[in-house]
Amino acid sequence: MSHAPLVSACAAVLRRDLTLAWRRRGDIVMPVLYALIVITLFPFALGPEDALLQRIAGGAVLVTMLLAMLLALDAMFRSDIEDGSLEQLILSPQPLALMLGMKILAHWITTALPLIVIAPLLAGMLHLPTAVMPVLVYALLLSTPLLSLLGAVLVALTAGTRRSGMLLALMLLPLCVPVVIFAAGAVAAAQQGLPWLAPIAWLGAALVMALVLAPLACAAALRIALDA
Amino acid sequence: MTAPDAVAPPLLEARALSFYRQDEPVFGPLDFSLHEGEVALVEGDNGSGKTTLLRILAGLLHIDEGTLTWRGKPWRREEHLGDTLFLGHHLGLKADLTARENLVVAAGLYGTRDGRSVDNVLADIGLAGYEDEPTRRLSAGQKKRAALAGLLLLPATLWLLDEPYANLDRIGIDMVNRLLEQHAAEGGAALVTSHGAVSFLHGEPKRVRMHV
Amino acid sequence: MANWIPLWVHKLSSPPNFYRFAGIVRPWALGLALITGAIALYGGLVLAPADYQQGDAYRIIFIHVPCAWMSLFCYGMMAVASFISLVWRIKLAEVVAMESAPIGAAFTFITLVTGSLWGKPMWGTWWTWDARLTSELVLLFLYLGVIGLYHSFEDRRQGARAAAFLALIGIINVPIVHFSVNWWNTLHQGSTIRILGPSKISGAMLWPLLTMMAATKFYYIASLFGRVRTDLLSMESGKDWVKQIAEAEGRA
Numbered sequence: 099m100s101h102a103p104l105v106s107a108c109a110a111v112l113r114r115d116l117t118l119a120w121r122r123r124g125d126i127v128m129p130v131l132y133a134l135i136v137i138t139l140f141p142f143a144l145g146p147e148d149a150l151l152q153r154i155a156g157g158a159v160l161v162t163m164l165l166a167m168l169l170a171l172d173a174m175f176r177s178d179i180e181d182g183s184l185e186q187l188i189l190s191p192q193p194l195a196l197m198l199g200m201k202i203l204a205h206w207i208t209t210a211l212p213l214i215v216i217a218p219l220l221a222g223m224l225h226l227p228t229a230v231m232p233v234l235v236y237a238l239l240l241s242t243p244l245l246s247l248l249g250a251v252l253v254a255l256t257a258g259t260r261r262s263g264m265l266l267a268l269m270l271l272p273l274c275v276p277v278v279i280f281a282a283g284a285v286a287a288a289q290q291g292l293p294w295l296a297p298i299a300w301l302g303a304a305l306v307m308a309l310v311l312a313p314l315a316c317a318a319a320l321r322i323a324l325d326a
Numbered sequence: 327m328t329a330p331d332a333v334a335p336p337l338l339e340a341r342a343l344s345f346y347r348q349d350e351p352v353f354g355p356l357d358f359s360l361h362e363g364e365v366a367l368v369e370g371d372n373g374s375g376k377t378t379l380l381r382i383l384a385g386l387l388h389i390d391e392g393t394l395t396w397r398g399k400p401w402r403r404e405e406h407l408g409d410t411l412f413l414g415h416h417l418g419l420k421a422d423l424t425a426r427e428n429l430v431v432a433a434g435l436y437g438t439r440d441g442r443s444v445d446n447v448l449a450d451i452g453l454a455g456y457e458d459e460p461t462r463r464l465s466a467g468q469k470k471r472a473a474l475a476g477l478l479l480l481p482a483t484l485w486l487l488d489e490p491y492a493n494l495d496r497i498g499i500d501m502v503n504r505l506l507e508q509h510a511a512e513g514g515a516a517l518v519t520s521h522g523a524v525s526f527l528h529g530e531p532k533r534v535r536m537h538v
Numbered sequence: 539m540a541n542w543i544p545l546w547v548h549k550l551s552s553p554p555n556f557y558r559f560a561g562i563v564r565p566w567a568l569g570l571a572l573i574t575g576a577i578a579l580y581g582g583l584v585l586a587p588a589d590y591q592q593g594d595a596y597r598i599i600f601i602h603v604p605c606a607w608m609s610l611f612c613y614g615m616m617a618v619a620s621f622i623s624l625v626w627r628i629k630l631a632e633v634v635a636m637e638s639a640p641i642g643a644a645f646t647f648i649t650l651v652t653g654s655l656w657g658k659p660m661w662g663t664w665w666t667w668d669a670r671l672t673s674e675l676v677l678l679f680l681y682l683g684v685i686g687l688y689h690s691f692e693d694r695r696q697g698a699r700a701a702a703f704l705a706l707i708g709i710i711n712v713p714i715v716h717f718s719v720n721w722w723n724t725l726h727q728g729s730t731i732r733i734l735g736p737s738k739i740s741g742a743m744l745w746p747l748l749t750m751m752a753a754t755k756f757y758y759i760a761s762l763f764g765r766v767r768t769d770l771l772s773m774e775s776g777k778d779w780v781k782q783i784a785e786a787e788g789r790a
Contacts, residue, residue, distance in 0.1 A: 102437040110434025114423070121422045182416025189384055190435035191408030197435075251707065255700045259690040269683040269704060272676045272711055276718035283722060297721075315707070322624075322699045325387055348693060349776055 107192045108200050115204030125173075129166040130212050136162045137220045148225050155224035156234060156285030160278060162220065163213050163238060164245060168270060170209040171249040172263050174201070175320075179257055188320070198320070199313035202250045210242035226289075233288040233298075240301040241281040247305075247312035248273045254319035277301070335398030336361045337515050338383070338484060343392035345378055352378050355392060358534045360517065362483070363510045368519040370536030376519040377414070379536065380486040383517065384412035408436065411482040413490060417473035421462035425453055425472040428461060429479055436480040447478040452501065466493040477505060485509060485516035492521075551630045553770045554779040560763035567763065571756035574749050581746030595659040602652040604750040605645045606670075608758060609677060610712075612642025615758075616684070617709040620702030629773070630766075632698035635705060636688050637765040641758060643681035649674050669716075669723045676715045680708040694773065 102110075119126060140158055144150055178184035178201075187197055217238055218231050226234065252269045256262040284297040336359040344354030353375030360366055368376045381387045383394075385403040394401040396409075419428045429444045448457050451471045461469060470493050477485060490502050506516055517534070549555055582600030589596040619635035622628055653671050654664045665671070684701045691697025774780050 102434055106434050110431045114420070114427070114431045117427065118420060118422050177420075180416070181420060182414055182418040183420055185384075185386060185412065185414065185416065186418035186432065187435065188386065189407055189410070189412055191437075192435055252704075255687060255704055256690065258693075258696060258700070259687075262690060265683075265686045265690055268679060268686055272680045272683065272708065272715060275676055276711075276714050279718045279722045315703075319700070319703055322703055323696070325693075325696055348695070349774065 102192070104192065104196070107190070108196060111187070111197050111200040112204050115201055116207065119204065119208040125170075126208050126212060129170050129209055130216055132169055133162045133166040133213055133216065133220060136165065137223055140224060152225045152227070152289075155221050155226035156230065156289060157282045158224060159217055159221045159226070159234065160237070160241070160282050160285070163210075163217065163242065164274060164278060166213055167209060167242065167245050167249070168267055170205075171246075171253055171270075172266055174205050174250060174253045175257055184257075184320075184324075188324070194317040194320070195313040198250065198254075198316045199309075202246050202313065202316070205250070206243050206246040210238075210246060214238045214242060226285075230285060230288045233294050234285050236298055237281040237284045237301065240298065240305050241277050244277050244301065244305050244308050245270075245274060247308040247316075248277075251312055251315045251319050254316045255323055257320055257323040258325070259323075277304070280304075334361075335395070337364075337397060338401070339395045339398075341393045341395075343379075343382070343394065344390055345375065345382060345387070346390050353536050356534075356536065360484075360515050360532070362513045362515055364532055365506050365510050365516045365518065366532040366534050368517055368534045368536065372521075374536040376536055377488050379534075380412065380488050380517060380519065381414070383484075384410055384486050386412070406484075409482055410484045410486060411436075411477060411480055412486045412488075413473055413477070414488045417469055418476075419461045419469060419472055422460060424458045424460055425464070425475070426457040428472060429475060432476050433479055436482070438479055439481045442479050444479065447475045448472075450478060451475040452497075467495060467498055470494055471498065471501075474502065474505065477509070483514050485514065485518075487516060487518045489519055489521065551628050553630065553774050553777075556630055557767055557770050557779075557783075560767050564760050564763040564767070567756045567760035571753050571760055574756060575753035578746045578750035578753055581749060582743075586742045586746055587740070592660070595656065598652050598656045600746055600750050602649060602656060603747060604754045605652065606649040606674065607751060608754045609642055609646040609649050609674065611755075612638050612645060612758065613677065613681070613705075613709065613712070616642060616705050620705040623702050624699060624706070629695070630770075632695060632702065633766050633769045633773070634762065635702050636684075636698050637762055637769060639681055639684045639688070639701075639705075641761050641765075643678060643685065645754070646674060646678045646681060650678065667723075669719045672719050673712075673716045676719075677712065680705075680711065684708065 137158065140154070141151060144154070175184055178187070188194060190197070214235065217234060221231060221234055249266075249270060252266060252273070255269070256266060259265075280297040280301050284294040284301070287294040287297065339359040341357055342355035344356070345352045353370075356379070358366070368379060370376050378387065382389060385407065396406055418432075419425075420431075423431070425448060426444055429448070433444060445457070448454060451474055453468065453471055453475065456464060456468060461472060464472065470490075474490065477487075485506075487502075491499050494502065506518070509516060518531075550559060578600060583597055586597070586600075588594050616635050616638040619631045619638065623631035623635055650671065653674065657666055657671075658664055684705050687704050688694075688697045688701035691700060771780055771783070
């Protein structure tokens with residue numbers, strides 16, 4: 099008898115979740131479509147005036163991304179709880195936090211990455227200057243994993259409850275306020291020609307912290323919510 | 327105390343094990359022991375806490391009162407994760423993955439027994455020809471078999487099987503019994519719950535009675 | 539349980555003992571809250587002189603500031619009780635944590651309402667994205683999240699433990715939110731009128747403020763103990779001590 103090495107366990111979890119997402123490709127497209135719809139609504143609500151749209155572009159894209167991610171967040175552990183595979187993951191002789199980290203990574207790849215890819219397009223629809231685009235992408239590359247990590251902890255806490263979309267939004271809001279402030283702050287600063295590195299650096303520091311702590315917190319939260 | 331030829335301590339021993347939900351006792355106090363090579367049937371009415379007991383032993387629920395020892399030492403959740411396999415009402419199969427893919431993931435997490443591979447356990451369990459079918463399309467009995475294949479593939483001393491006979495035909499039931507006997511012969515142990523009367527192939531199993 | 543915890547703490551944390559203790563303390567705390575509150579209101583609304591800049595409008599601080607203080611104090615109490623409940627699985631700590639949340643949320647809400655009432659004469663608008671008010675709003679959402687999570691579980695103890703975990707995440711979040719909101723305020727050059735500037739507060743204004751702070755503390759104790767008593771009764775409804783109380787009440 100031989101226990102599975104850590105690397106192969108990580109690979110197994112990551113590959114499983116990516117395969118599952120690929121088999122349900124339609125679900126990957128949904129958040130992207132949602133973001134597109136929301137961004138399309140802004141000019142209708144505010145009028146097609148370039149200067150105004152340009153001013154709100156960065157913030158609007160960030161908030162839209164956040165909402166689109168929130169939409170997909172609830173599903174992070176839902177099916178695994180329903181079919182019992184989460185129990186098997188908890189009972190496996192592997193560090194749970196690391197396994198959950200892999201699940202969060204897979205979730206980020208399948209929901210946030212497509213959003214980041216179309217973010218420049220969405221920002222372009224609102225006339226964000228091309229020079230600011232890279233800053234927007236940097237901000238998204240740092241803030242979306244943060245949201246996935248923080249969101250995972252909260253989803254884990256609601257694992258033992260009935261469907262919880264609104265509750266999740268309520269719980270996530272206080273946690274994502276700083277993320278939104280710094281991500282949007284970086285874009286706004288770049289747009290005004292001010293130095294934007296500081297907020298990006300803050301996001302990076304927060305991401306490093308979250309990478310270490312969030313999977314551990316997620317494992318603890320899951321144990322509480324499932325009473326293990 | 328330290329007689330050299332003393333009988334080996336039981337694999338798993340429970341003393342005065344109790345569990346409460348919202349301060350209402352679910353079961354207990356319960357005493358039982360399980361040695362290597364033993365298969366025990368957990369008996370009790372609906373709601374007597376059979377599933378709860380297995381979930382506690384698997385490490386999914388905490389122990390409220392009583393003690394649990396593993397080979398004479400206090401049982402600790404973290405230390406026995408790889409030693410135990412739990413098969414509950416939810417089989418832990420992803421519907422969008424094939425039986426083979428499901429087993430590959432399980433093997434990645436738990437490891438495999440020496441000399442067993444995903445393909446030969448699927449053949450053993452009677453799923454040859456269905457390896458690459460998404461689990462979603464299998465019948466309830468076939469899904470159960472796919473989950474039981476995991477027992478053959480993954481290394482563990484203690485099996486905790488919650489209603490393993492449900493959804494199985496006669497051949498399937500015999501197969502579960504064969505798996506259990508083979509496991510016991512290899513020095514493993516198992517706790518099994520069942521609603522219906524169960525006849526093992528040879529002899530009477532040990533019984534653990536849950537009384538409310 | 540850890541053996542360094544003094545015996546009396548252990549004894550007091552048993553539900554029947556705490557139920558009796560809280561029953562004795564609660565009327566006193568409530569009485570003190572009413573008396574000190576009345577004194578503070580008289581001192582603040584009648585005795586204290588009008589502010590030379592704000593006139594009488596400033597008097598709302600005698601409500602606003604103690605409530606703002608309590609909104610953080612309750613969160614602190616909730617977090618401490620949450621920590622204890624998660625580490626030692628003490629039922630009383632779970633109940634205290636979960637019953638502190640609605641009280642804290644109420645104080646936070648009053649802080650927001652009085653803040654915006656004050657904002658009207660001060661800034662000419664009911665709401666401004668001032669750093670402190672915004673932080674207070676986020677705090678309200680934190681409270682509501684904890685309360686919502688607690689009630690979404692069917693098993694109350696499990697819900698309490700999950701919500702306690704959320705409360706602990708929140709206590710890390712509070713300073714981060716405050717820092718980020720401050721940064722955000724400087725970035726966007728919003729209105730930065732401080733509610734309580736470094737200006738000197740005369741003694742005639744200070745003592746009613748401090749008295750009101752004491753009153754809110756007493757009120758918190760009274761309200762918390764009342765809520766905890768009710769909760770303990772319903773959670774332990776199957777236990778003998780509750781039956782004895784029920785029988786005694788029935789006879790009276």
